[in-house]
Amino acid sequence: AQSVAQPEDQVNVAEGNPLTVKCTYSVSGNPYLFWYVQYPNRGLQFLLKYITGDNLVKGSYGFEAEFNTSQTSFHLKKPSALVSDSALYFCAVNGTNAGKSTFGDGTTLTVKP
Amino acid sequence: GAGVSQSPRYKVAKRGQDVALRCDPISGHVSLFWYQQALGQGPEFLTYFQNEAQLDKSGLPSDRFFAERPEGSVSTLKIQRTQQEDSAVYLCASSPRRNSNQPQHFGDGTRLSIL
Numbered sequence: 001a002q003s004v005a006q007p008e009d010q011v012n013v014a015e016g017n018p019l020t021v022k023c024t025y026s027v028s029g030n031p032y033l034f035w036y037v038q039y040p041n042r043g044l045q046f047l048l049k050y051i052t053g054d055n056l057v058k059g060s061y062g063f064e065a066e067f068n069t070s071q072t073s074f075h076l077k078k079p080s081a082l083v084s085d086s087a088l089y090f091c092a093v094n095g096t097n098a099g100k101s102t103f104g105d106g107t108t109l110t111v112k113p
Numbered sequence: 114g115a116g117v118s119q120s121p122r123y124k125v126a127k128r129g130q131d132v133a134l135r136c137d138p139i140s141g142h143v144s145l146f147w148y149q150q151a152l153g154q155g156p157e158f159l160t161y162f163q164n165e166a167q168l169d170k171s172g173l174p175s176d177r178f179f180a181e182r183p184e185g186s187v188s189t190l191k192i193q194r195t196q197q198e199d200s201a202v203y204l205c206a207s208s209p210r211r212n213s214n215q216p217q218h219f220g221d222g223t224r225l226s227i228l
Contacts, residue, residue, distance in 0.1 A: 004155075032213055032214045034216055036219075041221070041224075042221050042222075043117070043204055043206075043219030043220050043221045043222055044156070044204070044206075044217075044219040045219070046216040046217070046218070049214070049216055051214045090155050090156075092155075094213040094214065095213065099144060099146070099161045099163070099168060099169060099211075099213055100146060100158040100161050100169060100172070101146075101156075101158070101217060102158065103148075103155035103156050103157075104155050105153075105154050105155045106153075106154070106155050
């Protein structure tokens with residue numbers, strides 16, 4: 001079975017400060033890891049993914065994520081937060097042979113001016 | 114180009130009624146997924162199609178839930194004899210290939226409310 005944990009329901013940061021949204025996972029075999037963002041009354045939008053290779057993955061809107069196999073983590077980061085980054089963020093994992101994604105329960109990011 | 118389209122956006126039904134939710138994936142996308150998202154939670158997997166074949170339906174909560182994709186494009190999720198616990202947002206997603214390393218493209222969902 002595969003699972004994802006997002007230990008923080010809410011993350012608050014000031015505009016211009018760095019942000020981190022945490023994610024840990026459990027899966028058999030090599031993981032495929034994803035971050036998505038969801039705005040109110042909308043579907044999920046893809047931000048970035050880790051498949052293989054460089055542990056630091058760069059994605060849309062200046063976001064990046066660091067894959068750490070020993071800690072089974074895939075934390076989302078951004079060097080300088082914007083108010084417009086405020087949204088609900090989901091981490092997801094696919095196993096190598098699993099078509100479906102397993103999602104965490106989400107982290108609400110609030111960036112204050 | 115057009116994204117994943119879901120209809121209706123909102124559906125209100127009385128307990129015991131049947132409902133049908135439609136998903137138009139991105140043209141040419143092989144894989145199609147249905148998820149159920151309860152308030153304050155992440156999407157929960159329901160079922161997965163590769164073209165017209167339903168390869169995984171392990172997430173369907175009961176035999177009241179049925180999904181089909183007869184021609185490998187449009188998909189319909191049907192819920193029979195709806196119950197209040199079926200109230201949720203139902204999300205459809207598609208991806209271009211069969212590989213599990215592909216990100217999914219989501220529609221905006223159907224918000225189902227059972228009275």
